[in-house]
Amino acid sequence: MDWLGIGVLVIGVALLVLVILLIKPLNKLAGVFANLQKTTDELPQTVVDVTSQAKEAIGAGTDTLKQINTQLKELSPLFYIVGDVGRATNQMSSSMVDAVTKMESKTTAANDLTHRKNLEGLYGALTLGFFIFQKSRELAKERNVIDVN
Structure with missing residues (x-):
């Protein structure tokens, strides 16, 4: 055998040893890829389930908001009435304060006379x-x- 044949034989034995050493890790890697395939096969259905649940939750929230808006529309006249009553009460109380102030200024002279004459x-x-x-x-x-x- 010449040097070329010996070199090829050494390279072949080295590759055979390398293949024998890598069989176990490559089998484990194949198992990981198989589990990854199972997981990714289930992923589209999981995404569909999650999106359908999200749609249902958003739909329920929208319905609730519609009900609240309807009820607020029914109650808004009451809020306007309460606001009008508050403004009227404020005007009335300010008118009463003005009247009391005027009365107080008118009775100051009489009050002084009362105190002087006991x-x-x-x-x-x-x-x-x-x-x-x-x-x-x-x-x-x-x-x-x-x-x-």
């Missing part, structure tokens, strides 16, 4: 009598209204 007790008693008189008239009117019905 008539606070007399005016207090007259005021109390006036309020009692008004209250008795209101109660009498209420009794008449109740009796009529």
